[in-house]
Amino acid sequence: MLTNHLSEGKPSLGWHAFFEHQLKSIAADGNMTLARVVEAQREAFLVDDGRSERWCTLSGRLRHELLRPIDLPAVGDFVLVRATPGADTGQITRTLARRGAFMRKAPETGALQIVAANIDVAFVVSALNTDHNLRRIERYLAMVWESGAMPVVLLTKSDLCADLERSIARVEAIAPGVTVLAASAVNQTGVEDVRHRIRPGMTAVLLGSSGSGKSTLVNALLGRNAQAVQQVSAHMDKGRHTTTARKLLHVPGAGMIIDTPGMKELQLTEADAGVSQTFNDIEQLAAACRFSDCNHQSEPGCAIRVALEEGRLDRDRYKSYQKLQRESAYEARREDTNLARLEKERWKKIHTANKRRPPKWMR
Ligand SMILES: Nc1nc2c(ncn2[C@@H]2O[C@H](COP(=O)(O)OP(=O)(O)OP(=O)(O)O)[C@@H](O)[C@H]2O)c(=O)[nH]1
Ligand SMILES: [Mg+2]
Ligand SMILES: [Zn+2]
Incomplete structure (x- = not known):
């Protein structure tokens, strides 16, 4: 039963x-x-x-x-x-089969691991003081699109930001179609906007660098100190993560949330589709190139080159698109070889098991 x-x-x-x-x-x-x-x-x-x-x-x-x-x-x-x-x-x-999942490569072994499964909304957390890195946000967004979850960018520590509007605008420019929120645990602002995005029955995850304030925000949402947060003095200690376990928590008046340890180096996996979605504007430009297999180098009628020259396409953004594309092509090849290797190992195991001699009393 x-x-x-x-x-x-x-x-x-x-x-x-x-x-x-x-x-x-x-x-x-x-x-x-x-x-x-x-x-x-x-x-x-x-x-x-x-x-x-x-x-x-x-x-x-x-x-x-x-x-x-x-x-x-x-x-x-x-x-x-x-x-x-x-x-x-x-x-x-x-x-049970997953609706979607966040994967990363284990730093020690390089093997793929599931960070969190069956996620509806993923908050890409970035602190507005030190951590504010647009290229990293792009990488996280590519990963979120690929996971099947809905991304939201959450800019934390807004109390430490002199020009909040400008910072939000900069993020919005690289995240077309993605909601960008700002919050401060110090001023207790923006927390309700986050709660509002996690409807009852939905599962959210917080992704972002160590020290960006993920656990602090979880505690603000929960109204209790459920998660340990970094001591201010530990701030400079970039190597250590305060949160080590991933835990699903109930948010009062909303759904569930998973706090994760900050990922020091974001390891992309199968981010192909995610890259396209994050850089939808660039892919649209590319569709206007004269040749469908345009490399955007010296081909005539290249819409990307024109856009770069006219300043309609930001050079850094285009560079980061190229970089992510190369990486995800590399990942795809790597995963294929990984799978092939695992399959080979499995058969080797079965083979050895069959070859194992019967115990003495049977012989
Ligand atoms: N000024 C300010 N500081 C904050 C805010 N939110 C968090 N902090 C501080 O930032 C530091 C890191 O916060 P955590 O919540 O532990 O960060 P985390 O993202 O969970 O870090 P890991 O668990 O290591 O991934 C702590 O010292 C917090 O007090 C904020 O809104 N404003
Ligand atoms: Mg934490
Ligand atoms: Zn082109």
Whole structure:
């Protein structure tokens, strides 16, 4: 029997028709409960089934079937859980297919990891004092578009900004069609604008550099100190992240939010489509080039070159577009080789297992 309290759960946990459809093809063996992953550690996962939370491990079978790190349950995933009788623990037996996800490359291994799954809105957080880097915002936006979530740029520490209007305008210029908000935890301004963007049942994520004020904002939204924030003295210590775990939290009067550790170096993954959307203006210009395969170098009738010369297209923005395009082409090739390698390893494993000699007593 398959139990589902997620849709009746209050506050709602973001259950969606997309997941309901998947249930048709799932034969529940034994008693299973649907739940959402609230926190993911290396081996243990905190899940919420709409009534209670419990820590789970992976079932032996699921562990066996896992091929890649991205198949591991991640915060925001919907999973099937087999509760341990008489205890408040359980085992995850299956992860439902995701509506979308944020991925990054693990700094240590280079393997793809899921940062957060099934996200509706992603706040690209950038502090208005030191951290204000337009190129980085572009990179984050490309990543958000690719994840299937709706991006919002959130400029924090507005109390430290002398010319707020100008800063907002600069960001708006590089983020066509994206809402740009400003907030200050010191003045308590802009927090309600953020809350308003996270409708009940929706799941939001905060992305941005370490120290940009993500956890401070989460605390302002929650009205309590749920997340540890950096000490002011730690400000200069760029290498350390205050937030280490990713956790799904309920925002009063709104949906859910996931605070993440700042990503020091944004590692793009499959950002192809995302790059196009972020640089929609450039792609539109390119569509007006005389040749459809124009390299925008010396070809006659190149609309990009004309726009650059006439100052209608910012040179830095065009450079960053080219750079992202090169990177995402490189990523696409890399991922192909990675998959091929994993598949090879898997077969090698199966092969070795078959070759293993039977135990002595059988021979
Ligand atoms: N002046 C000012 N300082 C702020 C504001 N919001 C956050 N800060 C300060 O910025 C520092 C970093 O804030 P955090 O919320 O810990 O940053 P974070 O993005 O969560 O950092 P990581 O968890 O390391 O990724 C802290 O010292 C905060 O007090 C703000 O609106 N104005
Ligand atoms: Mg933090
Ligand atoms: Zn051209």
